[in-house]
Amino acid sequence: MTSTSTGRRIGSLVLRGLLTALFVAAGGMKLAAVPFEVAGFTRFGYPLWFMYTVGVVQLLGAALLWGRATAAYGALLLAAVMVGAAFSHVSAGDPVAMALPALAILGLLLGLAYARRGDAIPASFRVSQA
Template sequence: MHYIPLIARVLLTAAFVMAGGAKLAGAEMMVGTFEAIGWGQWFRYVTGIIEVGAAAMLWVKSTRLLGALLLGATMVGAIIAHLLVLGPSAVPAAVLGLLTLVVIYFERRPAA
């Protein structure tokens, strides 16, 4: 059981550093995605900063829970965007959301 939250943090960090980095770098797909959402490119930058920053927060014990909560909230937004605007599948966002729940679950318990 000790390795489950560690594996979840590794997977989340990899996914969000890549996705957030692509947003910040202006990858064509990300620019198009945020154009389709209709909130402007500033929202792409904010989302990228949140993703990369929250992924880093997963590795500091005192910020781990907050980082997971930020990533979870971001994935709720991504699921809503996929269901209402982007289509076709919100499954990747849902999987990442579930991984954030794993981290939240293990972090909410007091250390023994």
């Protein structure tokens, strides 16, 4: 294993660890109905069942980040959540700066999905370079 592949592997582990911590915390707060989460979803005009659904999706996405064949799918699932978060802030009339954290996380998730895309394709479907 080269130092470049070792660095990429460590970088992927660190990124997945940070994203997992972020989404487990965010999903847990939604499922626990933390007051500021309830207030946010109410302000955006969403029903509370949707807050619980987003919380479950965040926890599911965080778990999927750790499977070799599922990491890209987990990152894409969480990326969709971040698109929704950014859209919600902009639609609610918040300053664009309120959507920037969601957009930054979206970028990290899309980069992770791109980096792990080959792991999500079964070997039987891969085109060989013969």
